[in-house]
Amino acid sequence: MTLLKNSQRRLDAxxxxxxxxxxxxxSFNDLFDECSWYMFFTCLVLFSxxxxxxxxxxxxxxxxxxxxxxxxxxxxPFTGIRRTRFF
Numbered sequence: 462m463t464l465l466k467n468s469q470r471r472l473d474a475x476x477x478x479x480x481x482x483x484x485x486x487x488s489f490n491d492l493f494d495e496c497s498w499y500m501f502f503t504c505l506v507l508f509s510x511x512x513x514x515x516x517x518x519x520x521x522x523x524x525x526x527x528x529x530x531x532x533x534x535x536x537x538p539f540t541g542i543r544r545t546r547f548f
Contacts, residue, residue, distance in 0.1 A: 493501065
């Protein structure tokens with residue numbers, strides 16, 4: 462039964478650690494009321510869009526499958542068939 466006592470003691474110690482740190486951190490209601498939450502979330506979304514826009518100017522994603530050497534070559538196996546447009 463010493464194994465059960467050791468595991469129970471370890472479990473109690475883990476619970477005490479979690480209880481101690483949860484008391485140190487403020488709860489959500491302590492940080493935000495309704496108006497300040499909406500303001501924070503709006504600023505977070507706008508800041509995310511701004512960062513994505515700025516990063517899109519400096520980072521370019523290149524398609525790995527695109528063949529730059531043979532980009533003018535026809536790859537259509539049905540070259541004799543033309544598609545008709547109705548509109």
